[in-house]
Amino acid sequence: MAPGIAACMRARRSYRAGTALTAAMAHSVRVAHLAKERAVAIEAVERASRVCTAVFQRLVTEETLTKKDKSPVTVADFGAQAVVNAILERHFPDDPIVGEEDSKDLRGEDGRALRDKVVDLVNAAVDQTMSADEVLGAIDRGQYAGGATGRHWTLDPIDGTKGFLRGEQFAVCLALIVDGKVRLGVVGCPNLPVDASQPLGDRGVLAVAVEGEGAFQRRLHAPSDLETPMRVSAVADPRDASFCESVESGHSSHGDSAKIAGLLGIHRESARMDSQCKYVAVARGNADIYLRLPVDGSYEEKIWDHAAGNIIVHEAGGRVSDVSGAALDFSAGRTLKHNKGVVAASGGVFDAAIAAVKQTLADKLQTA
Ligand SMILES: Nc1ncnc2c1ncn2[C@@H]1O[C@H](COP(=O)(O)O)[C@@H](O)[C@H]1OP(=O)(O)O
Numbered sequence: 001m002a003p004g005i006a007a008c009m010r011a012r013r014s015y016r017a018g019t020a021l022t023a024a025m026a027h028s029v030r031v032a033h034l035a036k037e038r039a040v041a042i043e044a045v046e047r048a049s050r051v052c053t054a055v056f057q058r059l060v061t062e063e064t065l066t067k068k069d070k071s072p073v074t075v076a077d078f079g080a081q082a083v084v085n086a087i088l089e090r091h092f093p094d095d096p097i098v099g100e101e102d103s104k105d106l107r108g109e110d111g112r113a114l115r116d117k118v119v120d121l122v123n124a125a126v127d128q129t130m131s132a133d134e135v136l137g138a139i140d141r142g143q144y145a146g147g148a149t150g151r152h153w154t155l156d157p158i159d160g161t162k163g164f165l166r167g168e169q170f171a172v173c174l175a176l177i178v179d180g181k182v183r184l185g186v187v188g189c190p191n192l193p194v195d196a197s198q199p200l201g202d203r204g205v206l207a208v209a210v211e212g213e214g215a216f217q218r219r220l221h222a223p224s225d226l227e228t229p230m231r232v233s234a235v236a237d238p239r240d241a242s243f244c245e246s247v248e249s250g251h252s253s254h255g256d257s258a259k260i261a262g263l264l265g266i267h268r269e270s271a272r273m274d275s276q277c278k279y280v281a282v283a284r285g286n287a288d289i290y291l292r293l294p295v296d297g298s299y300e301e302k303i304w305d306h307a308a309g310n311i312i313v314h315e316a317g318g319r320v321s322d323v324s325g326a327a328l329d330f331s332a333g334r335t336l337k338h339n340k341g342v343v344a345a346s347g348g349v350f351d352a353a354i355a356a357v358k359q360t361l362a363d364k365l366q367t368a
């Protein structure tokens with residue numbers, strides 16, 4: 001086992017031991033649920049985050065190619081997916097993975113230049129040497145179809161590619177789904193301020209949650225395994241709430257969110273940022289409501305864009321649903337095909353937010 005993983009597991013046991021000893025009725029220390037999965041996921045997200053940061057530091061335009069859907073994808077997306085999948089394969093060889101990327105653009109003569117860069121990048125980040133075929137194979141372990149039974153991981157190697165390319169917010173997101181429910185989520189946010197009240201201070205946050213155990217944040221690449229609990233805000237009056245939403249109005253309608261703010265009496269400006277860092281912002285109380293309001297009615301949200309953030313907000317005491325108030329259904333394959341949009345909020349304002357979202361979308365339908 002890698003030293004980082006052993007240290008994470010030790011820290012986990014001592015955290016739980018401390019909790020148990022302060023509980024008057026505790027007779028024994030419960031073995032932490034999914035302890036190995038948690039430690040491996042943290043290690044994988046940290047290594048992938050290092051890959052992303054290294055690429056950003058020497059980002060050159062030819063390392064960006066345009067996918068058919070016009071979203072920018074970089075050598076870092078492929079490298080980070082290969083690194084996470086290789087680490088998962090080493091520790092959990094039987095677990096399938098639903099990953100965003102595939103190796104098509106890296107194959108053949110056309111893909112050679114990019115492939116060489118990705119292979120070098122991956123070999124600098126993992127302990128064993130991997131051939132080009134092994135790197136492509138690791139990326140393509142992410143082709144699993146997902147579904148309602150058994151366990152699988154879901155990975156967004158870089159969520160918020162546009163934020164990454166701008167040097168702003170992006171996240172490496174990994175979650176474990178068992179029998180259609182998210183049980184563990186890790187979100188690495190290399191550019192997120194450690195303390196939101198100090199936006200120019202130290203950056204690099206890793207948020208982690210296991211079902212039933214609460215949500216925690218720790219420093220990304222921290223020398224120690226110190227974790228602090230995350231809690232959503234206690235705001236009870238929606239007029240005092242604040243939104244966070246996508247930078248891209250094509251991912252979430254800014255016009256609709258302005259109407260919802262009007263209904264709720266919100267006057268604070270929305271915080272706009274890319275990626276699942278928005279879920280982390282809600283989980284640690286920096287924002288109260290994350291809105292993702294459908295723009296294109298046919299778009300199906302992807303499970304890797306929401307699984308880790310969903311459990312982190314739940315475990316921090318918040319609530320998450322689609323725009324109709326229904327729970328996100330992670331059992332339907334690679335997409336959230338039974339849901340439209342997302343609302344994540346602290347418990348005190350969630351119901352008011354859903355009511356305002358429903359009213360705004362109903363009004364829009366009537367005037368259409
Ligand atoms: N029409 C759309 N509606 C909502 N999300 C979208 C849409 N198109 C792409 N996305 C996804 O939104 C995510 C980024 O969202 P955010 O705005 O919160 O940073 C990306 O993963 C992106 O997917 P993809 O990676 O396939 O481009």
Ligand SMILES: [Mg+2]
Binds near residue numbers: 071100161
């Ligand atoms: Mg993408």
Ligand SMILES: [Mg+2]
Binds near residue numbers: 156158159160304305
């Ligand atoms: Mg994404």
Ligand SMILES: [Mg+2]
Binds near residue numbers: 077156158159160161
């Ligand atoms: Mg991505």
